[in-house]
Amino acid sequence: MATILLPSFLLPAVYMIQRVALAVNPKAGNGRSLKVCERLSHLLTGKKIAYEVFTEQWPVLFDGFTDVWIIGGDGTVNYFINRYSSIDLPLSIFKGGTGNDFAWKLYGDCTTDKQFEIVLQSSPQFVDAASCNDMLYINGVGIGFDGEVLQSMKAIRLLGGHIGYYLVVLKKILYFNESFFNISSDQFNANEKFLLVMINNSSRTGGGFHVSPKASVRDGLLDLVLVKPLPVLKRFFYLPKIEKGKHLHLPIVQHLTGTAFTIECEKELPAQLDGELIKAKQFVISIKKQQFRFRYSP
Numbered sequence: 353m354a355t356i357l358l359p360s361f362l363l364p365a366v367y368m369i370q371r372v373a374l375a376v377n378p379k380a381g382n383g384r385s386l387k388v389c390e391r392l393s394h395l396l397t398g399k400k401i402a403y404e405v406f407t408e409q410w411p412v413l414f415d416g417f418t419d420v421w422i423i424g425g426d427g428t429v430n431y432f433i434n435r436y437s438s439i440d441l442p443l444s445i446f447k448g449g450t451g452n453d454f455a456w457k458l459y460g461d462c463t464t465d466k467q468f469e470i471v472l473q474s475s476p477q478f479v480d481a482a483s484c485n486d487m488l489y490i491n492g493v494g495i496g497f498d499g500e501v502l503q504s505m506k507a508i509r510l511l512g513g514h515i516g517y518y519l520v521v522l523k524k525i526l527y528f529n530e531s532f533f534n535i536s537s538d539q540f541n542a543n544e545k546f547l548l549v550m551i552n553n554s555s556r557t558g559g560g561f562h563v564s565p566k567a568s569v570r571d572g573l574l575d576l577v578l579v580k581p582l583p584v585l586k587r588f589f590y591l592p593k594i595e596k597g598k599h600l601h602l603p604i605v606q607h608l609t610g611t612a613f614t615i616e617c618e619k620e621l622p623a624q625l626d627g628e629l630i631k632a633k634q635f636v637i638s639i640k641k642q643q644f645r646f647r648y649s650p
Contacts (some may be wrong), residue, residue, distance in 0.1 A: 387446025425449010
């Protein structure tokens with residue numbers, strides 16, 4: 353369905369963007385974020401909207417601004433929401449990283465110019481976040497396999513999000529050994545080995561893998577996706593189905609939703625949290641309903 357955008361003069365004054373803080377991660381996307389910032393600066397100047405750019409040093413508070421535009425990838429968003437966990441200003445995320453999965457969830461594949469117009473003409477909408485071991489995340493957490501993939505960051509950074517991620521996944525598929533997990537929630541318990549353990553707030557990870565295609569950032573629920581152990585050849589067979597989000601009906605997959613999960617591992621395991629690497633033996637995860645406000649058209 354096409355997005356219907358209203359002219360800015362028809363929007364209520366409370367929704368108007370008057371002064372924007374551009375919070376830029378200059379290292380994101382091998383310099384892509386700086387180019388996006390340059391373009392946004394040009395567009396804001398053309399609209400006569402005041403703005404200030406923050407790159408190396410972000411302010412303690414964004415006093416005096418009506419909006420904050422984050423320029424970077426999923427890791428940049430994660431850093432922002434943990435540093436400004438109680439921020440009440442409307443936010444927007446512009447794709448300047450390698451994966452950009454959360455930005456894709458809100459804005460799809462549109463260009464910077466198109467997203468600029470969408471943001472200018474959208475009212476702030478509440479979105480959910482989640483916590484994992486007292487750290488906030490907004491996209492997803494992958495424990496074990498996903499964490500080990502993330503440890504091979506060099507290929508991901510050099511080749512770009514999806515291509516790099518895909519190549520590392522192909523390599524890990526050959527040698528990865530599943531671990532035992534004890535997973536519990538109010539309505540679910542499991543104590544067995546799994547190939548994939550993911551608890552997502554949004555639907556996409558790895559720059560294009562639709563692991564939890566039914567996930568919504570507005571439903572107050574987290575999506576747990578589990579994939580049972582598979583021999584190497586079957587891992588290769590099912591990988592394209594997981595990439596396209598065509599896997600939830602498969603007998604090797606368990607999918608359910610909930611508001612809180614506790615995951616205990618047989619040993620300390622790496623995990624990716626919005627593209628950031630963490631390690632733990634226990635992961636305590638819960639939803640944070642309506643935690644932030646983003647300008648987008650749901």
